[in-house]
Amino acid sequence: xxxxxxxxxxxxxxxxxxxxxxxxxxxxxxxxxxxxxxxxxxxxxxxxxxxxxxxxxxxxxxxxxxxxxxxxxxxxxxxxxxxxxxxxxxxxxxxxxxxxxxxxxxxxxxxxxxxxxxxxxxxxxxxxxxxxxxxxxxxxxxxxxxxxxxxxxxxxxxxxxxxxxxxxxxxxxxxxxxxxxxxxxxxxxxxxxxxxxxxxxxxxxxxxxxxxxxxxxxxxxxxxxxxxxxxxxxxxxxxxxxxxxxxxxxxxxxxxxxxxxxxxxxxxxxxxxxxxxxxxxxxxxxxxxxxxxxxxxxxxxxxxx
Amino acid sequence: xxxxxxxxxxxxxxxxxxxxxxxxxxxxxxxxxxxxxxxxxxxxxxxxxxxxxxxxxxxxxxxxxxxxxxxxxxxxxxxxxxxxxxxxxxxxxxxxxxxxxxxxxxxxxxxxxxxxxxxxxxxxxxxxxxxxxxxxxxxxxxxxxxxxxxxxxxxxxxxxxxxxxxxxxxxxxxxxxxxxxxxxxxxxxxxxxxxxxxxxxxxxxxxxxxxxxx
Numbered sequence: 001x002x003x004x005x006x007x008x009x010x011x012x013x014x015x016x017x018x019x020x021x022x023x024x025x026x027x028x029x030x031x032x033x034x035x036x037x038x039x040x041x042x043x044x045x046x047x048x049x050x051x052x053x054x055x056x057x058x059x060x061x062x063x064x065x066x067x068x069x070x071x072x073x074x075x076x077x078x079x080x081x082x083x084x085x086x087x088x089x090x091x092x093x094x095x096x097x098x099x100x101x102x103x104x105x106x107x108x109x110x111x112x113x114x115x116x117x118x119x120x121x122x123x124x125x126x127x128x129x130x131x132x133x134x135x136x137x138x139x140x141x142x143x144x145x146x147x148x149x150x151x152x153x154x155x156x157x158x159x160x161x162x163x164x165x166x167x168x169x170x171x172x173x174x175x176x177x178x179x180x181x182x183x184x185x186x187x188x189x190x191x192x193x194x195x196x197x198x199x200x201x202x203x204x205x206x207x208x209x210x211x212x213x214x215x216x217x218x219x220x221x222x223x224x225x226x227x228x229x230x231x232x233x234x235x236x237x238x239x240x241x242x243x244x245x246x247x248x249x250x251x252x253x254x255x256x257x258x259x260x261x262x263x264x265x266x267x268x269x270x271x272x273x274x275x276x277x278x279x280x281x282x283x284x285x286x287x288x289x290x291x292x293x294x295x296x297x298x299x300x301x302x303x304x305x
Numbered sequence: 306x307x308x309x310x311x312x313x314x315x316x317x318x319x320x321x322x323x324x325x326x327x328x329x330x331x332x333x334x335x336x337x338x339x340x341x342x343x344x345x346x347x348x349x350x351x352x353x354x355x356x357x358x359x360x361x362x363x364x365x366x367x368x369x370x371x372x373x374x375x376x377x378x379x380x381x382x383x384x385x386x387x388x389x390x391x392x393x394x395x396x397x398x399x400x401x402x403x404x405x406x407x408x409x410x411x412x413x414x415x416x417x418x419x420x421x422x423x424x425x426x427x428x429x430x431x432x433x434x435x436x437x438x439x440x441x442x443x444x445x446x447x448x449x450x451x452x453x454x455x456x457x458x459x460x461x462x463x464x465x466x467x468x469x470x471x472x473x474x475x476x477x478x479x480x481x482x483x484x485x486x487x488x489x490x491x492x493x494x495x496x497x498x499x500x501x502x503x504x505x506x507x508x509x510x511x512x513x514x515x516x517x518x519x
Contacts (some may be wrong), residue, residue, distance in 0.1 A: 028310035035314060062336035082491070083499020092335040100324035104317060111317040242308070280317075282310045296308040 014250060014291045028286045032114070036121040043067070043118050043194070051197045064194045066091045069112070070172075070229040072098025074184065077177035087181050101229075102236060109237035113223060113230050114281030119190045119211075120223055124262065126215035144217065158264070161225045162277060169228035189222065219262040223279065234276030239301045244273035244285065250293040257294055260287035267294070352505060354407040354414075355461030355494065359394030363387070370410050380409060411460065457519070459512045461494040461504070468493070468511065472518040481510045 019027050046064040053061045065071060072094035075087045079095055086092070101112045113120050134141040168184070175183030185191050185204070189211050192204030214221040223230050246257075248271065257267040260283040265275055267284045288294040308316075328334055338358055339347055349369045350356040357366065367374050367389065374389050381401040393403055457471050466489035468478055479486050487496055493511065494504050 028314065031311055031314050035318065066336040083495035083497070085495050085499075091337060092333065096325055096328040096334055099328070100321050103324050104321045107320055108313070108317055111313070112321065115314060115317045116321060242313075280313070282313060285310055296310065296313050298306045298308060 016289055016291055018289075028282055032281060032283075035115050036118070036124070039116050040118040040121050047194060047197045062093070063089075065089055065191060066093045067097055068094060068190065068194075069098040069101040070184075070188075070190070071182070072096070072101075073173055073229070073232060074176040074182050077173070078180060087176055089182060089185065101233060105233045105236040106239055108242050109240045109278060109280040110230060110233040110276075111280040112233055113227075114279035117223075117229075119193070119227075120220060120279065122193075122212065123215040123220045123222060126212050127219045127262065130216045147217070158224075164225050165227055165231040168226055169231040172228045184228070219264065220279075224263055224277065230279070231276075234278075237278075237280075238274065238276060241298050241301050242280070243297055243299060244278070244282075244294060245297045246271055246273070246294050247292055250290050252290060252293070254289070256287050256289060257284035260284050353461045353494075354410045357393070357403060357407055357410070359397075359403050360392050362390050362392055363396075364389040366393070366406070366410075370414070372410070372413065377406075381405065457515050459493070459508050459515060461492075463493050465489045465491055465493060465496075468515065471515050473511070473514045474518075477514050478511070481507060481514065 024030060043064050046062060046067070050061045050063050071090040075090035075094060076098065078085055078087050086094070104112050130144075134144060172182075172184035182188075186202045187207050188204050189208035190204075192200075192202055192208045195202070196205070211222040218224070244267070246267065251268070253268050255268045258265070258269075261267055262281060262283060263275075263277045263279055265273065265277060267273055273284075282296065285294050285296060339360060347356070347358070349358075349361055349365055351369050351371075354370075363374055363377060366372070366377065374387075377383070378385060378387055381396075383396060383401060387396065393401075393406060397403075459468075465478065465486055469475065469489060475486055482497070484500070493508075497504050497507050
């Protein structure tokens with residue numbers, strides 16, 4: 001595969017033109033960031049409005065929790081079996097947003113996680129901040145590189161820890177169905193974030209803090225190891241007709257795609273990327289310097305061709 | 306077929322937001338317990354104490370259930386200077402909660418067995434007036450199960466199991482509902498409203514079945 005790809009090395013037509021200056025705003029990365037910012041700011045607006053206007057006025061102010069798709073998944077069992085009732089802190093809107101997420105996953109894999117999820121965006125911001133500091137502080141860059149090297153022996157844990165999110169999914173959804181309330185809410189970092197403005201402190205605040213600090217060292221740690229919504233979306237996304245295709249004949253195996261992947265997937269070794277952990281952010285596609293080496297394709301669900 | 310990353314992003318927005326907008330356009334959307342799916346403000350109903358929610362104020366309760374603020378404050382040993390606009394959930398303690406308030410109001414409004422067959426709920430035109438002759442201090446909040454079993458009143462909390470226990474045959478329940486009876490542990494009101502039906506008329510019919518079976 002490597003021998004094949006070397007035949008394209010010197011062909012300038014196969015190299016993507018690099019966007020410079022204001023044209024970088026036209027990149028897919030900038031577009032994705034803009035979408036993430038829009039959803040994040042909307043949630044912030046809901047949080048502030050809910051606190052400022054409060055619940056005692058005549059105006060109904062929606063809690064930002066009413067827009068959480070995972071709340072929809074947690075309340076779904078009760079909604080379907082108990083005549084349209086909901087577990088506490090959830091409403092019909094949660095179910096609707098959850099259905100929208102499920103449909104998105106069925107058609108476009110876990111694109112919700114990569115393009116919409118504000119908690120994923122918060123982690124992305126922390127990782128970007130880490131990269132920014134490392135560029136400007138060589139000492140920090142060396143220290144983190146050294147830490148990464150020493151931690152490499154624990155890399156085997158990564159593949160096992162990724163299964164934890166499925167256990168969290170079973171516990172959170174099964175617990176809600178069995179007990180009739182959201183067993184996961186107290187440790188949910190997203191619920192904790194949404195209630196920070198109301199000075200409501202739960203164990204979830206600690207989980208949120210750990211997640212954000214860990215994002216400084218590892219990209220999207222919550223998404224990789226513990227997010228039950230990502231676990232559900234990833235599994236459903238397996239049925240999606242969309243997949244990533246790496247064209248071996250055009251690829252130089254430069255590993256830029258793997259380095260760009262926030263979920264730490266080995267993109268450069270795969271021919272088709274259908275991993276449940278892929279959040280369809282397409283950072284790998286955007287980062288790939290070669291024309292046609294890595295593309296988003298539509299094919300048969302599960303088979304991917 | 307290849308998809309450009311920009312097109313992919315646009316598709317994500319179209320599918321995700323489009324689905325939500327489609328549900329909203331169909332009237333299938335509610336972000337708060339304070340408004341119904343139809344967008345109307347949710348108010349406590351004099352017919353059903355289960356419509357009381359934690360965010361409701363004492364003022365809403367006093368104006369709906371024909372009790373005074375003083376009666377509530379005395380019954381639940383709340384501070385005398387508690388304002389009428391205080392939300393129930395903000396006053397919750399060991400002695401006072403939404404459930405306790407519901408039970409107390411239900412006890413206040415329960416008709417005697419002799420007039421159970423002419424419950425005011427059966428006729429929407431008849432305004433509900435809770436009896437207030439009994440001094441509040443003389444009324445004790447009953448234990449829930451005792452209350453439900455002894456009074457044999459169909460309320461928003463009654464389950465199908467309760468009806469069976471009270472001697473109503475399953476066939477009579479199914480005849481009233483017009484559908485097969487679900488799991489006995491199901492709350493009747495939840496089941497009925499889940500089918501998109503009004504609870505009040507079915508409650509009246511089931512109450513008649515309960516009275517007949519006695």
